[in-house]
Amino acid sequence: xxxxxxxxxxxxxxxxxxxxxxxxxxxxxxxxxxxxxxxxxxxxxxxxxxxxxxxxxxxxxxxxxxxxxxxxxxxxxxxxxxxxxxxxxxxxxxxxxxxxxxxxxxxxxxxxxxxxxxxxxxxxxxxxxxxxxxxxxxxxxxxxxxxxxxxxxxxxxxxxxxxxxxxxxxxxxxxxxxxxxxxxxxxxxxxxxxxxxxxxxxxxxxxxxxxxxxxxxxxxxxxxxxxxxxxxxxxxxxxxxxxxxxxxxxxxxxxxxxxxxxxxxxxxxxxxxxxxxxxxxxxxxxxxxxxxxxxxxxxxxxxxxxxxxxxxxxxxxxxxxxxxxxxxxxxxxxxxxxxxxxxxxxxxxxxxxxxxxxxxxxxxxxxxxxxxxxxxxxxxxxxxxxxxxxxxxxxxxxxxxxxxxxxxxxxxxxxxxxxxxxxxxxxxxxxxxxxxxxxxxxxxxxxxxxxxxxxxxxxxxxxxxxxxxxxxxxxxxxxxxxxxxxxxxxx
Numbered sequence: 298x299x300x301x302x303x304x305x306x307x308x309x310x311x312x313x314x315x316x317x318x319x320x321x322x323x324x325x326x327x328x329x330x331x332x333x334x335x336x337x338x339x340x341x342x343x344x345x346x347x348x349x350x351x352x353x354x355x356x357x358x359x360x361x362x363x364x365x366x367x368x369x370x371x372x373x374x375x376x377x378x379x380x381x382x383x384x385x386x387x388x389x390x391x392x393x394x395x396x397x398x399x400x401x402x403x404x405x406x407x408x409x410x411x412x413x414x415x416x417x418x419x420x421x422x423x424x425x426x427x428x429x430x431x432x433x434x435x436x437x438x439x440x441x442x443x444x445x446x447x448x449x450x451x452x453x454x455x456x457x458x459x460x461x462x463x464x465x466x467x468x469x470x471x472x473x474x475x476x477x478x479x480x481x482x483x484x485x486x487x488x489x490x491x492x493x494x495x496x497x498x499x500x501x502x503x504x505x506x507x508x509x510x511x512x513x514x515x516x517x518x519x520x521x522x523x524x525x526x527x528x529x530x531x532x533x534x535x536x537x538x539x540x541x542x543x544x545x546x547x548x549x550x551x552x553x554x555x556x557x558x559x560x561x562x563x564x565x566x567x568x569x570x571x572x573x574x575x576x577x578x579x580x581x582x583x584x585x586x587x588x589x590x591x592x593x594x595x596x597x598x599x600x601x602x603x604x605x606x607x608x609x610x611x612x613x614x615x616x617x618x619x620x621x622x623x624x625x626x627x628x629x630x631x632x633x634x635x636x637x638x639x640x641x642x643x644x645x646x647x648x649x650x651x652x653x654x655x656x657x658x659x660x661x662x663x664x665x666x667x668x669x670x671x672x673x674x675x676x677x678x679x680x681x682x683x684x685x686x687x688x689x690x691x692x693x694x695x696x697x698x699x700x701x702x703x704x705x706x707x708x709x710x711x712x713x714x715x716x717x718x719x720x721x722x723x724x725x726x727x728x729x730x731x732x733x734x735x736x737x738x739x740x741x742x743x744x745x746x747x748x749x750x751x752x753x754x755x756x757x758x759x760x761x762x763x764x765x766x767x768x769x770x771x772x773x774x775x776x777x778x779x780x781x782x783x784x785x786x787x788x
Contacts, residue, residue: 348380348387353449353458355384359442360462360763363509363756364470364499373431377756381438388445400447403769408701408708409440415701416660419694423659424666432661432693439758446766453726456770460520461539463760467513468546471553474498474506478556489558496556500755507562508743508752510554512760515569515738517547519731527727565746569738576717576734624673639684639749641673646683648672649692657695682754686747706744709765713737716772729771739764 348355359380366377391397400406413436423429450456474496477483483494487503500506524540532540554562622633624641648670649658658666667679683689691699713736720730743752743761753761 345383348383349390350387352384352387352391352445353455355380355387356445356449357458357462359384359759360459361466363759364466366756367499373434375756377759378438381442381759384445385441388448392448397448398451400444401769401773403712404708405705405712405765405769406443406447408705409443409765412698412701412705413437413440415697416694419656419660419698421659422653422656423662425659425662428661428665429659430661435753435756435758438756439753439762442759443762443766446763447770450763450766450770451773453728456732456767457520459763460516463513463763464517464520464543464546467510467517467550470498470506471510471546471549474510474553474556475549478553495558496553498553503557504559504561504750505752505755505757507554507557507559508565508746508750509755509757509760510550510557511562511566511569511742511746512739512752512757512764514547514550514554514566515573515735515742516732516764517543517550519573519735521547523728523731561746561749562742564749565742565744568745569742572741573734573738576737624676627675629675637673638676638680641671641676642667642680642682642684643688644673645671645679646685646688646692650688650695653695655695655697657691657693657698660693660698663689663693682751684749684751686751686753689751709740709768712765712768713740716768719772726771732767732771736764736768 344358348358359377362377362380366375368376370376413433416433416436420426420429420433446459450459477494477498478489478496479493481488481492481494483497487495487497489495495503496506497503498506498509500509521540521543524536524543528536528540554566622637622640624637624644627633627637629637645667646663649663649666652658652670663682664679668677671677671679683692687699687702690702694701713733716733717730717737719725720733739761746752
């Protein structure tokens with residue numbers, strides 16, 4: 298006798314279940330709570346349900362949240378951290394219930410993990426462990442976002458969604474900065490002449506603000522270029538709007554970066570576009586060389602006088618401050634204030650490193666130990682970091698941390714060059730190669746700007762980790778074989 302076959306157990310429909318529960322919760326909140334409080338909770342519940350149902354939406358919101366991370370923040374409880382926690386939980390829940398494909402592999406993941414372990418070791422010597430743990434959390438968050446991006450951005454459509462989120466956030470932040478610049482509403486220390494102010498956006502500091510924008514600008518330029526280059530005959534109004542929006546976003550971000558008057562960001566952006574030009578094509582390099590020669594001749598013949606005086610002074614100060622003064626005896630003026638302050642922090646950071654070369658003074662403890670190691674009689678209070686990330690990581694995590702960071706950078710470059718080679722083969726998606734070149738631009742900009750700043754703060758590691766992940770994502774074989782099918786996928 299043949300036994301009846303068992304019926305297959307149906308798999309739970311997680312999105313439908315989440316939406317049903319969310320509807321019940323929202324109805325209860327609307328009935329039981331005051332209107333304002335109830336509306337806030339309803340909005341939060343709706344967003345939470347959407348993220349649990351579609352973790353990728355949470356990832357896009359995470360990228361959008363960076364400029365507004367301090368909105369209603371209470372300590373470490375920020376909009377960005379809340380979205381991060383919810384997105385990670387939703388992602389893990391979905392993989393447990395439904396499983397998932399293996400994550401793409403590259404040298405970046407192991408090197409990133411080694412770097413985080415090296416930072417963790419430095420906590421052994423940290424005087425203030427709480428500050429060290431808070432700083433470590435920022436890097437653990439960046440590492441987690443790297444793996445999130447690898448899993449959630451598998452197709453061209455999904456990557457374009459991330460690019461659009463970055464451009465929307467960057468354009469909004471750029472618009473705020475341009476309003477600050479043109480109206481001169483910034484603090485007195487940010488004033489440019491009698492009318493204008495350095496743009497600082499929602500970050501509060503022009504250098505951090507410019508660092509955020511320069512991470513996005515190369516991707517914005519490449520995305521706008523690709524949309525313009527690949528516009529089809531009979532283009533739909535949606536695609537035309539996207540193309541014009543991307544072009545406008547790139548322009549806004551570029552103008553706001555100029556309005557920040559951040560010399561480090563100007564140098565970093567120049568290096569970014571230099572790297573992108575070198576990697577693009579022989580024709581592009583020839584055009585860029587011609588433009589550079591013409592521009593150099595123009596400046597030699599006195600064309601720099603046509604620039605606004607504020608820009609001339611800012612550019613001239615880069616060269617004018619090349620001769621480093623002695624921070625112990627320097628006479629402080631309005632012209633040399635910034636450079637002497639920066640050098641004072643460099644000296645303090647180097648002294649911290651010399652005090653414990655293997656492990657430094659402990660992650661997150663630069664501020665705590667600054668007064669012990671500073672030598673300037675004028676700059677007695679730390680401004681938050683060493684104004685040079687390479688010195689900063691050596692000061693806080695010693696040779697272990699610095700060596701692991703350099704290993705991470707080497708892994709990023711190795712992966713980038715491999716991806717550049719793969720995306721240059723016949724049949725690969727032109728957008729993929731463009732993204733790799735743009736990622737090289739962002740990596741170059743950050744590497745240069747980090748000589749004068751610390752850009753691994755204010756949750757900017759979220760978008761930087763996404764950039765690093767894109768190097769691996771766009772080089773996958775699926776971008777060659779199934780990119781057309783992926784365009785129609787709405788996972």
